[in-house]
Amino acid sequence: MNKEKIAELQKSHEVVAEFNFEHRDIEKGYAKRTLHIDISTGKIETRPVTDQMIDLWTGGRGFDMWLMFKEITKDTKWDSPENPICFSQGPLGGVVSFPGAGKTIATSISPLTNSIIDCNVGGYFGPYFKFAGFDALSITGKSDDEIIIYIDAVSRKVTIEKAPLESVNSHILAEELTEMYADDIIDKKNISVVSAGTGAENSRMGVLNFSFFDWRRGVARLKQAGRGGIGTVLRNKKIKAVIVKNREISPAWRISKPVIPNPVKLEKCTECRGEDEIKNICAIICEWNSDPEYVIEMMQDIQDKERCISRKSIEELCLKTGVPRGKLYHIATFYKTFSLEPKGEKIIQVCLGTACHVKGAANILSSFERELGIKQGETTEDGKFTLEAVACLGCCSLAPVAKIGDEIIGNIKAKDVSNIINAERGEERE
Template identity: 55%
Template sequence: MNRKLLAEFKYDLAPIVRGYNRRTLYLNVGTREITSKPVSEMMIEKFVGGKGFDLYLMWQGVKDDTKWNNPENEICISFGPLCGNTSYPGSGKSIVTTISPLTGIPVDCNVGGHFGPYAKFSGWDALEIQGKSAEEVIVYIDGDKGTVQIFTAPDEEINSHIFAEELIKEFADSPDKLQFVSVVSTGTAADHVNITCLNFSFWDKRRKVARLKQAGRGGTGTVFRDKGIKALVVKYSGLKVDTNNPVDLLTLQQTGLKLHKEIEAGDATQCRMHEVGTAHLMEVMNDYDLLPIRNFKYGQMPEAIGLHSREFTALFTQGMADGCWYGCSLSCCKAVDNFKPRTGPYKGQPVVVDGPEYETAAGCGSNIGIFDAKDVVEINFYCDTYGVDTISFGTSTAFVMECFENGILDLAKTGGLDLSWGNADAALELLHQMARGEGFGLTVGKGVRAMKAIFAKEYGADPAFLQDIGMEAKGLEYSQYMSKESLAQQGGYTLALKGPQHDEAWLIFMDMVNNHIPTFKDKAEALHYFPMFRTWFGLQGLCKLPWNDIEPANNAETSEPAKVPEHVQNYVDIYKAITGKPMDKIEMILQSERVYNFQKVFCMRMGKGRRIDDVPPYRAMGPVTEEEYLSRSERYDGQLKAKLNIDPIGKTTAEKMKITRDYREDQYQQLMDAVYERKGWTPEGVPTIEHLRKIGMDIPEVIEVVSRYL
């Protein structure tokens, strides 16, 4: 490729000390400024790393009124002190943040692949990318030489499954060293729509292809392309067991080995991550009426048998070392080999498809009425290579299919696309339109919140109905679990800072199935602890899955099995083994609480993040339509009797629905009260200065923003 060098920055290579480089890389693709910034003790103490560093850097870079497409918006990618160790499963995560085009507030994504560890071992604790380039560029970090370069990018193909591979081959020293290069890219859809992602590659030595993991939520790909960036490339060839320079490698290795053995012994009978990844959940969710079907109307349908995990097991190549970072024995990133799409520009060409994972199988399958696993695989492939988020695509497509069913949309409005439930051809055509930048796909690609406004304004649709069925909060589409029967999960979704993603809290089984958190106080405690505990993964550069998608054999006998105490202790142990700093399970939560509250205040600074923004659509809470109520009338009628002491006999369905709705909405309000109090926030959802002081996040800029709302 004939590239012109636009800017170059040389830096000294230095070994990492106990998980930290103590410097971050600043790049302005508009002005071509490239500099190194020191990491202060304050940053480490208060922000730890990973998402904490991202948010701290972004806070300095943006203004109160910065929009996603302003030049000062940043894309930050950070890794955390534990990131890149090759001993403990799930230790290769990057955390991406930016001001989202969907929400206008910071979004954070936790993503695998080799880019993060390699960028970290190249000498950086975080990358901070700002500005907009007038011409298309790629950024290249050579961690072997100590250079950062910005090149022109005359490349024709930017769809990730091809582009990532091309760049890996271009920048690798030789054909036998492809595994030392990793690429961040997106795809053609990111030039046109907002529901986009970034792909982080890793070279699969066995398959000899670039595999792709997604920083999926919130439109990161759109910001990337708006900045004129086609790709980030990193090369690092020196990986060893001690590259992260831990203070106690023996403990780190032995703790990792303990978990490897646990996985080897237990995975086949627990979650089967090694066999089918997170798609093992499909029938479990369907059995418990939790699998989203037809835009979250139902949680169970007989047709869902078509998406049983065995269908995916049969498609996934078995027996491969499918970890997205070295040392992950959970090996959940499954792939379909030699898949031949039946539509689109790559029709008939054999490709490797990463996934589907559960979210994709549910979002691009059952939730839009598709029950053929191969259709899901094809949607998954095109989403990834075009740079589209499978979760937002699924939820947005489900929304327009329900609008089509209700007559809000018709063939004339969709440009001839028959958006009936389960029409896989139409769903795929929406995707191709997003990639081509044309047709109704452009509307769907704006996301559910924008579509609600468009359909009300242009098509005269009832805004209240659109609000009820449009599964978004804060502008972000819901991920793929039914929360109607779990009040705690309604909070888990809707109180999540970036928008309704399950990575803060997944409490459905604790709450609905096992009834372990019956009171508001119990639920509030869970909605405090779990979001804080899970935030810790994002500070350290870790994956959540090895925490509780494998459990010690005696976990059920412990006092708090939902927390998986032995694994919590593992994290304490590996943190100490790497950083040499004191740690216990209380300090873990405190580390998270500082950053969590910082992110909360950051959202407020950008205009969201208070109680008024924490409201779910009613579809997330209960039955919107008579059809939904009647489909589970025994349950809902039973609840009227048991919870409200109201006899449903003699009442119309509409009356019963109204009573149910009033009750559930009131319950949710009470939940918010309880959670805010537990988190140290006012009833309006604003962190109190006293609480910020108590947790050590009372830095002046935070206090200044909070003071505006107190």
């Protein structure tokens, strides 16, 4: 992103309210305080979390409800200034040992139903906010100007800033604000931006977009809190974005292969013993400097190259990175992208998602099974094809859809399957 453009955007910011806070550790799942921001008055404050909240309103949804009931009356409508937008995590929020614990619960009165709605979303916002020392956030009021709210857990400061020039397109805005508030490229992963796009301004079903920086692709990507139209509430309050920055919860981290200092070159590696069988695996592990922090990345590269995570790979990874075998098997069997058995040279994925299902995807899958002589999840004996049934390939308008290698085939018909396989095998199409 253009540095001058970012500097120009930042220059246009005017701080209208500022609040300093002390860091607080999470103890037994709670920081025991919440953060409240009223953008009409510029009042920013923390409030204590009581034992009653913890006992009776446990969890992100419970806390959000509590905060909602504190702010609204029976007459509050979705576009009333007092209608809060609340973000919470439960006591397990941000604890990586539990699946789903990175989620944030977002709650407000819905523009679609005028009753309370909640939705949950991934991304980094929830854990970053929680580990800044807050159990929940509520934002009330309405602004006359376009603003952003910046919660900086590094300098322990919350600011409300006028932000007249930033884009309202969530993809662009997330990039702009990530660039603006990161100290350097490595710092980008410490930023999460919550925003809503122009669609939210023009409909009642606007989603909230929560960003996380994907260092593999080098872009800020978005997760959606899509239910109830809370994005519309955010834009109705004239909030362009809520940003949180926190770098205290993650270990020292590097961004991509080129910035890894002094990677060990294969020829210098003394441990691969020159064995052909493990040469490729060793090369990949060495490329990542045998750093256990990158073990999943190594496994991705090994899967791409070897088409499986073999027992040999696990042994080499264990030996060179020090990651226990049990953990490596846990990773290899938890993520669908990894396979302990070799996958075929070409992966054939047949979509069984809703749109494809109603257009006869089951028949398409049966045709592939018949043609290849295998069931879904299996690989042909010659190792050429693996057949998989998947949820949605993201191109529902072309339903029914199959993906062969990297190629998407839309509007596929059962009678075409034989020709497709023959062509893939290098035989003449009929």
